Amino acid sequence: MKTVLVTGGAGFIGSNYIKLMLKKFNDYQIVNVDNLTYAGNLENLAEIQNYNRYTFIKADIRNRKLINKLFDKYNFKYVVNFAAESHVDRSIEEPEVFLTTNVIGTQVLLEAAKNHWKIYPDDKYSTEYNDGVKFLQVSTDEVYGALGKEGMFVETMPLKPNSPYSASKASADLIVRAYNRTFGLPINITRCSNNYGPYQFPEKLIPLMINNCLNDENLPVYGDGMQIRDWLHVKDHCEAINAVLHKGQDGEIYNIGGNNEKANIEIVRLIIKTLGKSENLIKYVKDRPGHDRRYAIDNTKISKELSWKPSYTFAEGVEETIQWYLDNSKWIENVVSGDYKNFYLRMYK
Ligand code: NAD
Ligand code: TYD
Numbered sequence: 001m002k003t004v005l006v007t008g009g010a011g012f013i014g015s016n017y018i019k020l021m022l023k024k025f026n027d028y029q030i031v032n033v034d035n036l037t038y039a040g041n042l043e044n045l046a047e048i049q050n051y052n053r054y055t056f057i058k059a060d061i062r063n064r065k066l067i068n069k070l071f072d073k074y075n076f077k078y079v080v081n082f083a084a085e086s087h088v089d090r091s092i093e094e095p096e097v098f099l100t101t102n103v104i105g106t107q108v109l110l111e112a113a114k115n116h117w118k119i120y121p122d123d124k125y126s127t128e129y130n131d132g133v134k135f136l137q138v139s140t141d142e143v144y145g146a147l148g149k150e151g152m153f154v155e156t157m158p159l160k161p162n163s164p165y166s167a168s169k170a171s172a173d174l175i176v177r178a179y180n181r182t183f184g185l186p187i188n189i190t191r192c193s194n195n196y197g198p199y200q201f202p203e204k205l206i207p208l209m210i211n212n213c214l215n216d217e218n219l220p221v222y223g224d225g226m227q228i229r230d231w232l233h234v235k236d237h238c239e240a241i242n243a244v245l246h247k248g249q250d251g252e253i254y255n256i257g258g259n260n261e262k263a264n265i266e267i268v269r270l271i272i273k274t275l276g277k278s279e280n281l282i283k284y285v286k287d288r289p290g291h292d293r294r295y296a297i298d299n300t301k302i303s304k305e306l307s308w309k310p311s312y313t314f315a316e317g318v319e320e321t322i323q324w325y326l327d328n329s330k331w332i333e334n335v336v337s338g339d340y341k342n343f344y345l346r347m348y349k
Contacts, residue, residue: 008083127184225265257297
């Protein structure tokens, strides 16, 4: 049995990842550490909560003592670090928690991994680690900053983050890199483009627009709506992380993207059309400060070296996602009303 520490597993991508891994591998045991911020929702994991290969622990990745205790207790082979504050708009309102969770929290995990996985922990010159261990940092394309009309992000580009969110993720990437270069800790960093799919919190573009459409509420489009993102289905992201975890070369960074650039307004119009609503719902609002104009991922490295490629087309993926939100109206109702917070109390207390 291989024990994997997944942090932030009650969030959007982490919960999709845990379910994928448990289905895909019979010899994986997953310990999900999440402190259940507003974005953590255990309802996302309801279908696997009683699996014997799955354990949930409500804990903060910034809690050094507790994280060390978990490393003492479980013989983790891998760490996959999803835990983060993930919303750009929130980082503009309240940057500090982005630094403590995204940067310090990552360093707490790195230090615990180093101390527990190193064969000679007291020898600062030794770079020998237990066989096959790995720390995988789930990062974002936003660390590269914004593109103009041309070009794509490649792994060797300098980091030029523009928001407190992306700056905190870039800082985390650098400290992960430093643990690899200085201490020899086996690591990979993945930098993915915008995800969409089931269980995404309705503060992000696609679920927010679906939810507002369903409730005939205004659809707030920032600025001129011509900002471009490169959209990828969450399941394709999770498969890519899986490929990097098993096949990624030590110390390497892998971009993950869908070759699927869309302007925000195109997506909003597609959602309106699919749900049979009126474009009169669109409301252009003041632009986000520091708003990145365009992201686009060059995924040549992961495709060539690890044979990963996306399986969803955007048309299929969005249709399936809209259908998921229609079929899971209770999930979104609980999120919007805040009732999802009671799930923890009902199930774990
Ligand atoms: P999310 O906001 O849905 O989930 C984050 C999870 O982390 C939540 O369950 C939350 O409770 C948990 N968490 C937050 N602070 C914590 C702390 N201090 N200790 C323990 N748990 C904590 O985010 P997501 O969209 O699932 O993103 C997951 C990761 O993927 C993030 O690191 C994000 O930067 C990265 N990423 C996201 C996207 C995207 O489009 N959503 C794209 C690329 C990369
Ligand atoms: P978001 O889902 O917040 O992801 P990110 O900022 O990490 O790319 O936003 C995606 C794009 O949609 C981004 O350009 C901002 C824009 N947007 C709106 O126009 N209106 C909204 O209400 C939201 C949430 C986002």
